[in-house]
Amino acid sequence: MSKNLDINVHHLTRVEGHGNIVVNMKEGRLEKAELQIVEAPRYFEAMLKGRSFHDAAIITSRICGICSLGHQMTSLKATEDALGLELSEQTILLRKLLVNGATLQSNVLHVYFLVAPDLLNAPSVFPLIPTHTDVILRALRMKRLANDIGDIVSGRAVHPITPVPGGFTKIPSVGELKEIRRRLVEEGIPDVLETVKTVKALAGGIPNFVRETEYISLKDKNEYALYEGDIYSSDTGITDVHDYRSITNEFVVPHSTSKHAKNARSSYMVGALARWNNNYSQLTDTALKAAEELGLKPDCYNPYMNSVAQVVECAHCAEDSIKIIDQLLEMGLKDEKPNQTPTKYGKGTGSNEVPRGILFHEYEYDRRGNIVAANCIIPTGQNLANIDDDMKKLVPEIIGKSKADITKHLEMLVRAYDPCISCSVHLLNVDFIDDTES
Amino acid sequence: MTTQTAPKTKIKIAYFDFTSCEGCQLNKLNLENHILDLLEHVEIVEFREAMDDKADSYDVAFIEGSISTPTCVERIHDIRRRAKILVALGSCASIGGINAMKNLQPIEDVREIVYGEDKYLFPTLPAMPLSAIVKVDYEIHGCPMSIPEFLQVFKALAMGKAPIKPDSPVCVECKLRENECLFDRGMVCLGPITRSGCDAICPSFGQFCTGCRGLVPNPNKNAMLDILTDHGLSLQEAEKRLLLFNSYQHPDTFK
Ligand code: SF4
Ligand code: SF4
Ligand code: SF4
Numbered sequence: 001m002s003k004n005l006d007i008n009v010h011h012l013t014r015v016e017g018h019g020n021i022v023v024n025m026k027e028g029r030l031e032k033a034e035l036q037i038v039e040a041p042r043y044f045e046a047m048l049k050g051r052s053f054h055d056a057a058i059i060t061s062r063i064c065g066i067c068s069l070g071h072q073m074t075s076l077k078a079t080e081d082a083l084g085l086e087l088s089e090q091t092i093l094l095r096k097l098l099v100n101g102a103t104l105q106s107n108v109l110h111v112y113f114l115v116a117p118d119l120l121n122a123p124s125v126f127p128l129i130p131t132h133t134d135v136i137l138r139a140l141r142m143k144r145l146a147n148d149i150g151d152i153v154s155g156r157a158v159h160p161i162t163p164v165p166g167g168f169t170k171i172p173s174v175g176e177l178k179e180i181r182r183r184l185v186e187e188g189i190p191d192v193l194e195t196v197k198t199v200k201a202l203a204g205g206i207p208n209f210v211r212e213t214e215y216i217s218l219k220d221k222n223e224y225a226l227y228e229g230d231i232y233s234s235d236t237g238i239t240d241v242h243d244y245r246s247i248t249n250e251f252v253v254p255h256s257t258s259k260h261a262k263n264a265r266s267s268y269m270v271g272a273l274a275r276w277n278n279n280y281s282q283l284t285d286t287a288l289k290a291a292e293e294l295g296l297k298p299d300c301y302n303p304y305m306n307s308v309a310q311v312v313e314c315a316h317c318a319e320d321s322i323k324i325i326d327q328l329l330e331m332g333l334k335d336e337k338p339n340q341t342p343t344k345y346g347k348g349t350g351s352n353e354v355p356r357g358i359l360f361h362e363y364e365y366d367r368r369g370n371i372v373a374a375n376c377i378i379p380t381g382q383n384l385a386n387i388d389d390d391m392k393k394l395v396p397e398i399i400g401k402s403k404a405d406i407t408k409h410l411e412m413l414v415r416a417y418d419p420c421i422s423c424s425v426h427l428l429n430v431d432f433i434d435d436t437e438s
Numbered sequence: 439m440t441t442q443t444a445p446k447t448k449i450k451i452a453y454f455d456f457t458s459c460e461g462c463q464l465n466k467l468n469l470e471n472h473i474l475d476l477l478e479h480v481e482i483v484e485f486r487e488a489m490d491d492k493a494d495s496y497d498v499a500f501i502e503g504s505i506s507t508p509t510c511v512e513r514i515h516d517i518r519r520r521a522k523i524l525v526a527l528g529s530c531a532s533i534g535g536i537n538a539m540k541n542l543q544p545i546e547d548v549r550e551i552v553y554g555e556d557k558y559l560f561p562t563l564p565a566m567p568l569s570a571i572v573k574v575d576y577e578i579h580g581c582p583m584s585i586p587e588f589l590q591v592f593k594a595l596a597m598g599k600a601p602i603k604p605d606s607p608v609c610v611e612c613k614l615r616e617n618e619c620l621f622d623r624g625m626v627c628l629g630p631i632t633r634s635g636c637d638a639i640c641p642s643f644g645q646f647c648t649g650c651r652g653l654v655p656n657p658n659k660n661a662m663l664d665i666l667t668d669h670g671l672s673l674q675e676a677e678k679r680l681l682l683f684n685s686y687q688h689p690d691t692f693k
Contacts, residue, residue, distance in 0.1 A: 047539040052675070055682060058648055062536045065461020065582060126482060155643035158461045158582045162643050169644030 003028050003399055005406065021410050023395055033391035035384060035414055048363070048374040053079050053165055053342075056363065056371060061159050063376070066109070068159045069102035069150065070354030071361075071376075073227065076165055078361040082348025083369065085166040085339050090331065094153055094168060096227045097324045098160070099352070100317040101149030103226060105157065106355035107272070107310035107317075108146060110418045111199065112139035115307045118412050119205040135198055142191050142314075145183055149321065152176045167338030174333055181325045188318040189286065196290045199311050203294060206308070207409055211393050212301040213386055214268035216247065217275045218353050224282040224316060225275070226353045232278050233263060241351045244360045248377050260385040261377070267385035270357025271417065272309035273300060287316035303390055304416045310355070342369060356380055356418050380419045387417055449596060452484035452496040454517055456503030456510050457537055457565065462528035463502055465582040479596045495520045498595055502527045502583075504537040504565040511563075511571055518572040523595060525576045526568050528583040533652040534686030535581055537565035542685055567686060576601055579651035581683060584636045604635035607654050608647050612638035620646050621669045626676050630665060631657035650683045 005025035024032040044063055051059060057075040061068040073095060080087065112135070113125045122128055129136050150157030152172050162168045219238065220229030231239040231247055239247055250259040262268065280291070280298050291297075291312045296305060342365075349362045357379030364373045390413055398406055453463060483496055499521035505511060518524060529535030541564040568574050576595075578587050591601040608629035612619075620627045620641055628649035629641060640647050666673055 043540040046543055047536070049543075050678075052678065055648075055679065058682065059536065059539075062459050062461070062581065065459045065464040068459070068461060126477070129477070155645070156582075156639065158465045161640050161645045164645065 005395075005399065005403065021391075021407075021414060023391065023406075023410065025395065025399070028399075030392060030395055033395050034388050035391070035419075044376065045374045048371045051371050053083060053365060053369045053371075054340075056374075057164070060361065060376065063378075065158050066106055067102075067354045067356065067359075069098055069154070069157070070352055070359055072160055072163055073099060074350045074352040074354075074359045074361045074376075075363075076163060077350025077352065078348045078363050079165045079350075079365075080348070081350060082344075082346055082363055082365050083165070084343035085341075087167065087339070088334075088336055090171075090328065090334060090336060091167045091338075092227070093324050093328050093331075094171075095163065097321055097328075098150060098153050098163070099227045100321045100324070101146050101153070102157070103353075103355050104314055104317040104321075105143055105146030105150070106418075107314050108139060108142045108195075110355070111195075111307050111310055111314075112136075114415055114418070115412075116202065118408070118415065119202040138191050138194060141187060142195070145180075145188050145191075148183075149180055152180060164338050164340070166340045167336055169338065171333055171335055174329065177325050177328060177333070181322055184318055184322050184325075188321075189315075192286070192290070192315045192318050195311060195314060196293050199308065200294055203308070206302075206304045207412065208302065209304060209390075209394055209397070209413075210301045211303070211390055213389070214263060214265050215274035215277045216263065216268050216270050216382070217278045217358055218351060219278055220282075224279050224284075224320075228352075231351070231358070233268070234274075234278060235265070235268075236263065241360070242349045244349065244351065244362075244377065248360070248382060250377065250381070259381055261382040262385055267389045268382065269303065269386045270379045270382050271306055272313055272355070273303065273306040274357060275353060276300065276309040276312065283312065283316045284319040286319045287312050290315045303386075303413065306416045306418065310418070345369070354379060357382060380417070383417050383419065387414060387419070448479060448481040449497040450483045450495070451480045451498045451500065452482070452517075452521070454484070454499060454501045454503075454513075456501065456514070456531070456568075457506040458503030458528070458530045460502065461582040462530075465585060465588075476592065496522070498523045498525060500525050500527050501531050501568060504530045504534050504567060505571055506537060506563055506565045508563065514568060514571050523575045524568070524572065525578060525591065525595075526574045527578050527588070529579060529581040529650055529652065529683050530565075531568050532574075532577040532579055533684065534565050534567045534570075535650070535683050538684075538686035539681060541565060542681065565686070577603075579633060580636055581650040584651070586637065587635050604633060605655055606634050608632045608634045608636070608638050608641070608651075610634055611636070612641045614638075615642050617641050620644075621665055621671070624669070624671070626666070626671055626679055628676070628679060630662050631659070646679075648682050649680055652687065653684060 003025060004027065005023060020036040022032055022034055022036055044060065047059055048056060056079055057072045060075040061072040063071050117125055117128065120128060125136070147157040150160060154163055155161030155170070162170045215234040217232055218225035218229035219232035231241055231244060233239070233247065247263050248261045249263060250261050253260050276296065277299055294308050294311065296308050296312060345365045345367050347362065347364045349360065351358060351360050359379055360377040362375045363371050366372050391410060394409065394413065395406065398409055455463060499517050501517065501524065505514060526532040530537055576591055578584065578591055580587070594601040611634045612629055615638055617638065625646045627641060627646040629638065629647040631653050632647050632649045633651045633654050636651060662676065663673065666676055
């Protein structure tokens, strides 16, 4: 077949940050299929140099508004690892609650406001307000509840205030936690169940495309890994978080201000679908039922199903948050001060699952507690090579369709990854110098 | 049954993002309880993060992010030409914010640190607030932008009035909330020199003010020095903290 195709989507809409999709086919031969990242770099690693450990998470949270809690958690963990700051059980539980809230809010935003318009053939969520009012009100209610977890536990859902190295500057009250619990039970869970129904009704519009790849996420022996665990690859198994560079292997490509990454193959995938494939058996019962209802099965190789895995995680996060609050209330809340007395200086690494996938921060501190070097590896950066590989397989499979249809398939593919382009270009590495180990 | 009201002429608004974390836009989407009411008064004609449409002109353009590449400069001129009123959203747009910290190091070094020998692939400029390139009509401060201030400005503009600009320091709001002063806990707080309007949210949650809303007009440097000395704290720490968000306008405040 001799077919020519030239697609150029400039500044793709309904994604975080700026990216272009460029596909070029000449006489049936695919010459180019890539997601170009044109977001302006912000040079965070350079900013971190010389900053105090008190300010590191304040800076890195600004890498990305939508992932601010995730960056903050990972940053705090890297600092605590470097400075030897032990955490209380209460601090860890409150952080896990925050991670659930942030995952819930981000997944709701993505599925309802960015993906659903594609499935309903609308250019945005706004025209859907009069026609689907109940659904939109439900989405706003779920987002409000998720954000209230952030506002109450961390002071502010975007760029949280209270989480600091070693703990929290303020602990929420028993009454506030009970109120969140009540809303999770009375609104949160019922709304999640309704979401499952809504998404199931639209699921016919999800393209049927299959490409097996390597799936990488955290893995923990006790729970569905979001806040802690080791690195797990579906190809190469478990790796210690401190050895993350042996997994990410970053490299610069000319069409992207964000670096690409690869491990066992030419690309790998991170995010909700990778977490599902690697850890599905540890989800809560409601989440597993939601997956069954939505036809999401283990070892799912369709990247478009990432949005469905996000819905399943909404159920998990809501249900798990109730369990965490119960545990906190049972232990009795203590008005603890953060532990900010370093026991050592040097290098430390932190890793978290943020909504878009596994995130790494690594810092090196001098003896005054100031940063000497920093490195951060962002989920979207890790997914970019995988998106390019998907496009290379997808385009020849759908080449018989109209150009508009092909473009829509490609846009939906990129959106399914929930790419956070702002994030992906903001941090790249600084070389570590081995001179400050005590 | 109410009869249908005559269609009001809605003001056309647009949102644009430059070099930023998109947190200000997100904070706006977090107005869940107000969003549908706000949409009664305005028509959103362009908002890349949420919709596919594009428009030719707007009554009010809300802009997030700093200017940091040659392309940003072209885009902001273009938007200014199409917009009757231009509003800077958040510290990145109003004062350069966190992005301007990179300006403290020579630009070539910064690019080299991040991209190594591939640095020539990606052109960059020092990070600047919008006002360094075009006329800005109003500013909504904060990182992220303060929601009450956004609602105040938004409502004023929707009614054709001029918004109020706060210029007292954060300490005023902090004292009204009867917070324990963080200097007494040995923290370096930038409240005495930072512009209010956030209801002293950070000190109210036990955390020092980082100066994210920019400084008050004529910040009282000597008063700040006195507080630091009284509490046995070093000026250097305050200086470093000031650079988090104020590197563009105030790199030398304490020099
Ligand atoms: S001002 Fe802060 S929240 Fe707003 S875009 Fe800039 S970094 Fe993000
Ligand atoms: S805590 Fe900060 S803002 Fe509040 S009174 Fe003290 S210095 Fe001012
Ligand atoms: S207290 Fe200071 S740092 Fe916090 S929001 Fe207000 S101005 Fe910004």
